[in-house]
Amino acid sequence: MTDYLKLGLRSGLEIHQQLDTGKLFCNCPSILRQDAPDFIVKRKLHAVAGETGEVDITAAFEAAKEKEFVYEGYNDTTCLVEIDEEPCHLINQEALHIALQVSLLLNCEIIPVTQIMRKTVIDGSNTGGFQRTALIAKNGYVETSEGRVGIQSICLEEDAARIIKQEGNAVVYRLDRLGIPLVEIATFPDIKNPQQAKEAALHIGEILRACKVKRGIGTIRQDVNISIKGGERIEIKGVQEPALIEKTIINEAERQKTLVKEGKSRLEVRKALPDGNTEFLRPLPGAARMYPETDLPLLRISRQILDEARKSLPKLKSEIRGELKKIGLNDEMMKLVLEASKIEELKSLIKIYNNPNLIIKMLVLWPKEIASHEKKTIEDVESSLTIDVIEIILQAIKSKKIDESQAKQVMKEIAEGKSIEDALKGEKAEGAGNIEEEIIKLIEEKPGLNINAYMGLVMQRFKGRISGKDAAEILKKLIK
């Protein structure tokens, strides 16, 4: 077992997560497309002034100058902003709201006035030659079992165009991804061992998934910075999943150990491989040149915007688990309800009839069983067994029209096409004798009325389920 403390391991994470909204600086939807593009645009890039006014003649620029960039666009889901033919629009407020939520959940200080910046990018992945980005929050933290890992910064930025192919001097990009909002979360290099890195990544991941973010392959990118005592900083790009972060750091720390011994540790950017190893990508570039997006005003985070983010903060799964435990769910039931994302439904139904285990069966388990039994899709079954239907069934159980044990049968009949009324009525026939008990209960609820008044109440409640004659007989028997 390696002693990482002795090795002087320092590591930080940089996580990019796509948000589930429209684009950041125009009104286009954030949809990745597989069909053929409607048009292409051909562009070149040329050198621009560096920070002090001199021309930035890096090798990268020289390479870019020789290239032709081809951009594929769509008439209905990309616009003039993506092809750099129209000034960007004001920042997407929903994306800003989500970025603020993420920042608050990561205990950050929100920056009240910030400027949207242009970060020079010359690989052609941005039609403008730069990526727009803004610093939203700083100085947060995420808890791990081995202490806090500081959050250095949270930025809201636009995603780049995605590369389709490279043919000789031409690079083909598709514009569908360009402009999708990303939050970039950078931690301080506080992480001291591979296990802690994984824990921090999982925790940040949980926070992100509690907010409105995109899910699935390619929607999150995780980079890891790592160094050991006596060695240089290595940036590892694109670790696929949190589980791999641990393995990647273990392997890189081992590799660095050997390099430091040989005096060969170099600053460099490496690419994460699916097996937890890495390969050389490029030397570490200088700090990116950043200058203001002159087409937009300063971004002011008003008290109102911040309050809205605060008030609507989503709960984390770990918090929800705590709540569900209090309600009295065991782990298995908890898993079911979390997986099916039916927490809100559970909470509202518990208020009607307090038996969470029964409700979870009605919400999650039985619809599945009925679907497979009836050879229907779960969507079909759920469209007839809506939360309103389940609520009516629970009301019937509560008022003892039916028994808990009959709930599944009622649901099955409703899914088969019976009306709710008929399904509940059918149960009555099987559970005969219940009406008398219910009439007793009704008399207990409203004592001291005369027989005609009770007759009215009974007929109102059990309309269609009992004849006037039967009702009169029961009442006569009960009221002497």
Place this chain on the structure above:
Amino acid sequence: MKKQVKANPGDYINIRTTKENIEGTLLESHEPDIFLLKLKSGYNIGIKKEDIYDIRVIRKSKPEESSEKEKAAELKSKKELPNIAMIMTGGTISSRLDPLTGGVKWLTSPADFFKFYPELFGIANIKKLEIPFMIASENMSSREWKKIAKVAAELLNDPEIKGIIITHGTDTLHYTASALSFFLKNLNKPVILTYSQRSTDRASSDASLNLQCAAQAAVSDIAEVMLVGHASTNDDFCYAMQGTKVRKMHSSRRDAFKCINSKPIAKIFPGRIEILSQYNKRNNSKVKLNAVFEDKVALVKFHPGMNPDIIDYYAKNCRGIVIEMTGLGHLATKEAYYNLLPKLKQAIKRGLVICAAPQTLYGWLDPYVYSPGRELLKAGINKGKNA
């Protein structure tokens, strides 16, 4: 804010607010309640002045070195290449972001500008650079057109100069192109106006292709006042468009300028030219400056229900009116509630010159097709073809 601020844009400072200490480079702020700060990370943030407790200057900014020296610096030239001249007048193509202050400013050392466009110098030497003024094109007037024309005429009559490039803001570039077409008589060499729609700090700026093609056109055989700019959204070739037949037709696209009622003179690629229509050939005549312009002329757009009193107003204050008319050249006449004819006749009687132009932009005027057209003609209104 309790203390007087002694920091200037460009200074590296420490700001103490009620909550924290922040270090960074002070930038120019356009919002009076905000100090703008560039952090070490490169990001800019704003700090409300009301939250600031103290500001301490850690390092004063170094003044930008040597613009004087660079201004004087000889523009490098290669013997085998033709010589051209450039006139800079302002606009996006002549501005740059000042990284020290964060503001967008006019170029202070034009030599810097050329560093971004080395391709230009593979086509021609910029033998002379003239900067009569630097303004945004919406601020131009006939005074500026006359200045440009005067400088241009001198350069055109310099035997060492093969052609001229004029860089200019886009908003009114087509007005200047048109004015120069009339001001420069006996044109002997190419006069090229060009621009950029995207600022030059972007690696994607359209200035690069526009300048290369402008240089290509300036050394060509075409002795016309031409606007040279992107033919489409692609960075592949430009059109050379006649100065009197071109107009800005889009507020933001690279190919904003289009020929109206004409074809481009040529397609210009970096390195070659494809002629599309007839042109005046390069020649040895001497350019004569004819920079006369009457400012007291109104450009009035006719619209349905236009009140005739409006004509009265212009008639009292102007010496001529150009009216953008509907269709083939029509205005509301006899059968209209507001008949404009009586006021127009009065104005003409008073000595005003009234001209017609088509508000459709595309197509020619023809006064003989409908009776209102004939009425206007009879009243004494000048109808150019599509003037």
